[in-house]
Amino acid sequence: MGAAWTIARKDLKQRLRDRSAYIIGIVAPLGLALVFGFVLNPLSGFEFEGRYAVVDLDRGPVSQIFIENVLGAAERIEVIEVGTVAEAEALVDTEVSPLGGTEGTETADAAIIFPAGFSADVQSERPVAIQVIGNQGSETEAGIAVAMVEGYASELTSVRVAVATVENLVGAEVDRLATGVAVLQTPNPVTVLDDTASTKQLDGVTFYAAGMAIFFLFFTVQSGITGLLEEQRAGTMARLLSSPISRTSVLGGKMLSAFLVGLVSMAVLFVATTFAVDADWGPPLGVALLVLAAIVAAIGIVSIIAGFARSGEQATAIGSMIGMVLGFLGGTFFDVSQAGGLLASLRFVSPHGWFMQGLADLRSDDLTVVVVPVLAMLGFGVITGAIGVSRLRKGLRP
Amino acid sequence: MTVASGEPVLECSGIRKSFGDHAAVKGVGFSIAHGETYGLLGPNGAGKTTTISMISGLLEPDAGEIRLAGEPMTPDSTHTKRLVGLVPQDLAIYPDLDATENLEFFGRLQGMKGAELDRRVAEVLEIIELTDRAGDRTEQYSGGMKRRLNIGVGLLHRPTLLILDEPTVGVDPQSRNAILDSVERLGEEGMAVLYTTHYMEEAERLCDRIGIVDQGELIAEGTQADLVRIVGQRDRLTLTATGSLAATAAALGELEVVDDAGVAGDEIVLIVDQAHDHLPRILEMAARTGSMVKSVDVDSADLESVFLKLTGRALRE
Numbered sequence: 001m002g003a004a005w006t007i008a009r010k011d012l013k014q015r016l017r018d019r020s021a022y023i024i025g026i027v028a029p030l031g032l033a034l035v036f037g038f039v040l041n042p043l044s045g046f047e048f049e050g051r052y053a054v055v056d057l058d059r060g061p062v063s064q065i066f067i068e069n070v071l072g073a074a075e076r077i078e079v080i081e082v083g084t085v086a087e088a089e090a091l092v093d094t095e096v097s098p099l100g101g102t103e104g105t106e107t108a109d110a111a112i113i114f115p116a117g118f119s120a121d122v123q124s125e126r127p128v129a130i131q132v133i134g135n136q137g138s139e140t141e142a143g144i145a146v147a148m149v150e151g152y153a154s155e156l157t158s159v160r161v162a163v164a165t166v167e168n169l170v171g172a173e174v175d176r177l178a179t180g181v182a183v184l185q186t187p188n189p190v191t192v193l194d195d196t197a198s199t200k201q202l203d204g205v206t207f208y209a210a211g212m213a214i215f216f217l218f219f220t221v222q223s224g225i226t227g228l229l230e231e232q233r234a235g236t237m238a239r240l241l242s243s244p245i246s247r248t249s250v251l252g253g254k255m256l257s258a259f260l261v262g263l264v265s266m267a268v269l270f271v272a273t274t275f276a277v278d279a280d281w282g283p284p285l286g287v288a289l290l291v292l293a294a295i296v297a298a299i300g301i302v303s304i305i306a307g308f309a310r311s312g313e314q315a316t317a318i319g320s321m322i323g324m325v326l327g328f329l330g331g332t333f334f335d336v337s338q339a340g341g342l343l344a345s346l347r348f349v350s351p352h353g354w355f356m357q358g359l360a361d362l363r364s365d366d367l368t369v370v371v372v373p374v375l376a377m378l379g380f381g382v383i384t385g386a387i388g389v390s391r392l393r394k395g396l397r398p
Numbered sequence: 399m400t401v402a403s404g405e406p407v408l409e410c411s412g413i414r415k416s417f418g419d420h421a422a423v424k425g426v427g428f429s430i431a432h433g434e435t436y437g438l439l440g441p442n443g444a445g446k447t448t449t450i451s452m453i454s455g456l457l458e459p460d461a462g463e464i465r466l467a468g469e470p471m472t473p474d475s476t477h478t479k480r481l482v483g484l485v486p487q488d489l490a491i492y493p494d495l496d497a498t499e500n501l502e503f504f505g506r507l508q509g510m511k512g513a514e515l516d517r518r519v520a521e522v523l524e525i526i527e528l529t530d531r532a533g534d535r536t537e538q539y540s541g542g543m544k545r546r547l548n549i550g551v552g553l554l555h556r557p558t559l560l561i562l563d564e565p566t567v568g569v570d571p572q573s574r575n576a577i578l579d580s581v582e583r584l585g586e587e588g589m590a591v592l593y594t595t596h597y598m599e600e601a602e603r604l605c606d607r608i609g610i611v612d613q614g615e616l617i618a619e620g621t622q623a624d625l626v627r628i629v630g631q632r633d634r635l636t637l638t639a640t641g642s643l644a645a646t647a648a649a650l651g652e653l654e655v656v657d658d659a660g661v662a663g664d665e666i667v668l669i670v671d672q673a674h675d676h677l678p679r680i681l682e683m684a685a686r687t688g689s690m691v692k693s694v695d696v697d698s699a700d701l702e703s704v705f706l707k708l709t710g711r712a713l714r715e
Contacts, residue, residue: 003506003507006506007507010495013495013499014492014494018494234490234492235488235489235490236490236491238456238486238488238490239484239486239490239504240507241456241473242454242455242479242482242484243504243508244477244479244480244507244508245507246474247473397457398456398457
């Protein structure tokens with residue numbers, strides 16, 4: 001271990017003096033993460049906040065349930081109750097009000113208008129309409145208002161059908177309004193647990209921060225392992241091999257330095273993107289496990305490439321090519337998990353894919369979700385590393 | 399492991415090494431005593447570097463035995479490797495580290511540390527005359543300075559056997575002299591030295607005994623006097639010429655007074671009995687066979703003559 005640490009320390013000293021190491025390990029991934037995160041994904045960092053003006057000309061129980069139980073219960077929605085349609089129109093009129101209403105200014109993203117007699121019309125099964133006026137500058141927020149109103153309208157239809165069914169069953173008329181209101185106020189016994197891919201997606205900044213970090217990790221680690229071939233080219237391998245140390249120490253030293261450089265690079269990117277651009281990688285312990293497994297995978301894959309390469313240049317060229325392919329397959333540049341089909345499945349042939357999947361799974365804050373990605377990446381590293389180390393050990397020559 | 403004065407530091411016998419179909423070393427064997435400087439003299443490609451690669455544990459011999467201070471040497475003999483200080487032919491130093499960092503790194507690999515390492519690094523920097531530039535990255539050094547540091551790394555752990563593989567190749571005359579002086583001092587201080595070269599003058603100046611290697615075989619061994627005796631009292635006649643040198647050498651080799659003839663660059667080298675007496679005849683033959691002689695040099699027999707005598711070729715071919 002002493003000789004391996006001596007070699008690793010020497011390598012680290014050399015890397016610290018090598019500007020290209022900073023570029024590959026930190027500057028390039030950080031820069032690309034910022035460019036991709038902000039330029040290619042302008043919605044990154046978007047958080048929904050809606051201000052809705054409500055005109056309740058009905059003042060009946062059906063409109064009140066929507067205002068209090070639906071709009072009132074929703075997070076990040078501010079309700080502005082106004083008395084007239086004209087006032088509501090003024091709030092959403094972009095020519096009158098500035099775009100993108102903010103707290104304290106008299107603007108709204110949408111206006112929802114319940115006409116007079118709405119509750120009575122619903123009870124009497126007469127056609128009724130809830131009007132939604134959207135602010136042109138708040139397309140997304142206005143769309144959400146329309147969706148909420150449509151959902152409520154569907155629920156009213158369901159209630160109406162339910163009440164009619166009850167009347168048929170009992171063979172007599174019931175108080176439709178009271179029954180309907182009671183049904184609407186009853187909490188829905190069915191809860192939908194949204195566990196779809198969309199809930200496990202990384203936000204834009206985090207996606208590209210993590211994607212670029214793992215993508216460049218392979219290049220960062222590569223220069224450590226191919227350093228073995230560089231020592232041969234430079235003639236210093238003869239000195240190392242004529243020293244009273246084992247070949248395992250020489251290999252171990254190179255791998256240790258590659259591991260430490262990879263770790264430092266990932267740690268710097270994690271901290272920099274977390275504090276500089278609010279990237280949310282997830283629980284640090286889970287992220288640390290994923291990062292360590294990713295470094296092992298990277299070292300393994302780079303070792304097998306170096307083990308079969310005839311020179312440092314060849315190892316670098318092949319390693320770069322394989323790193324690019326694995327990076328693209330693993331979805332470090334775009335989220336292939338959303339592509340579906342073969343492309344989505346293919347990401348798991350790459351450690352990059354497991355790393356990104358592990359981070360996405362960590363959105364659930366459940367640390368156990370990283371077990372499979374970590375084991376998969378360790379598997380990549382151990383299998384390829386075993387072959388690579390065996391080849392490299394045999395091939396060590398002055 | 400210690401070696402008493404006069405006892406062999408290195409003993410190797412029957413060592414062979416092939417690369418594919420090419421037999422690089424064919425049964426070489428020799429020994430080096432404590433405090434002795436032994437030269438392996440031979441042209442490029444003779445098998446010198448392969449031989450010392452096996453002696454320093456870089457290559458596994460296909461056959462034969464190598465012992466250092468009585469201990470076998472193989473690529474896995476980490477303990478035995480402590481006895482050897484290797485100075486490879488190609489520079490084996492890190493250009494992005496300074497001289498001190500290079501020495502400290504290789505010293506630690508030899509198991510040195512702390513004050514002992516610091517002291518020895520300072521001593522070696524003095525020996526190789528790089529104390530003033532110790533903090534500069536070696537990429538800023540001249541070729542001679544790099545060569546001196548290359549030697550310094552080999553000396554650092556006070557090896558029992560210092561192996562220098564053509565340490566003066568590509569070095570300016572001033573640095574070359576400094577290197578030769580250093581090696582001479584090391585020999586005087588009692589260090590066993592194995593020195594490979596294809597420069598006859600270096601072998602003559604430095605080595606107590608010389609082994610002449612050609613095409614993977616040790617073809618002669620002994621002190622310089624022993625080796626020259628092989629040639630006898632003959633002279634070495636060197637003709638610098640242009641024209642059909644090979645044809646002229648072949649024709650001159652047929653003369654009864656010429657023992658051996660070979661070509662080295664633009665020179666025809668002849669081993670001749672009483673060269674001065676036969677010079678007119680030799681020059682006439684050279685002209686007749688298509689060579690125009692520009693200069694003539696007559697020397698008494700030396701290692702070059704020995705090599706020519708033993709192989710029929712000039713050392714620098």
